[in-house]
Amino acid sequence: DIAPTSVLAGGGADVVLDWMPSALASREKGLPLVNIAQPFKSSGMMLTCRKDAGISSPEDFPGKTLGVWFFGNEYPFLSWMSHLGLSTDGGDDGVTVLKQGFNVDPLLQNQAACVSTMTYNEYWQVIDAGLTPEELVVFKYEDQGVATLEDGIYVLEDKLEDPEFVDKMVRFVRASMKGWKWAEENPDEAAMIVLDNDNTGAQTEEHQKRMMAEVAKLTAGSNGALDPADFERTVESLLAGGSDPVITQHPGEAAWTHMITDKALN
Incomplete structure (x- = not known):
C-alpha cells in the first residue's frame, strides 16, 4: 500500500511504473517526474x-x-x-x-x-x-470519455542529466518493450512465466492466461514511445474536472521525453 511516487521520492527506486494522473498530480505538487516510456496505449x-x-x-x-x-x-x-x-x-x-x-x-x-x-x-x-x-x-473509462493513460515508466527529471543513467534506462526500456511484444505474441507462455515465479501458489493458469490476453489489448498499438496526442488527451481530461480538477495547470512538455525511446527503439 505504497504509492510508486513515494518510493521514487524517497530514493527507494530509480524508476517506477505509474499511471499518468498520479504522476502529473505529483509533478504539480513539486516532485519532478518525467515519463520516459508508455507501454500501455489504452485504459483498462x-x-x-x-x-x-x-x-x-x-x-x-x-x-x-x-x-x-x-x-x-x-x-x-x-x-x-x-x-x-x-x-x-x-x-x-x-x-x-x-x-x-x-x-x-x-x-x-x-x-x-x-x-x-x-x-x-x-x-x-x-x-x-x-x-x-x-x-x-x-x-x-474509455467508453465514458474519461480514460487517462495508465502504466507508464517514470524517472526524476535531474537523473536524465546523467549519461550513465540514461544509458541504463535505454537498455531497460528496450528490454521491457521487447518483453511486452513477445508476451503479446505468446500470451500462454508469458502466463506460465508468472506461474513459475509465483512462490505463494495463489495464481492460477486460467486467470494468468486471461490476464495476459486482456493486457495485450492495452499494450497493442504502443511501441513504448509516448504518443503526444495521448498525453494531451489525458491532461485535458484531468484539467476538465469541474470545480475540483486533479491538476490545475498544464504540466508542459517537460513532463515527458522521447530521449530514451528514440535511442531504445530505433
Missing part, C-alpha cells in the same frame, strides 16, 4: 456495478457507495466524478467513496454498489466469485 480501468443495487447508468450514482483504490489510483475516478458534477463526500447528491483494497470484496458483500476493476484482473475475480455478467453493469 472500469467501474463494475451490481444491477440489483439499482445501477444502470452513471445517472444512478448519486446516493450510492462506490469502491475506489487509493495510492494514486484514485485520480481517474475523482476526475470522472468531477466531470459528472458529483461530490465524493457522501450525501444524496453525491457519492460515498469506499476505500477499496486490491480485491472485490465490497461488491460481493454488498458494501458497495460498484467497485473499481481492471479489464484484465478484478472483473474476472467478480465472475470467478459467482456473479454473472448478466447481473453486472460495467462502465469502462
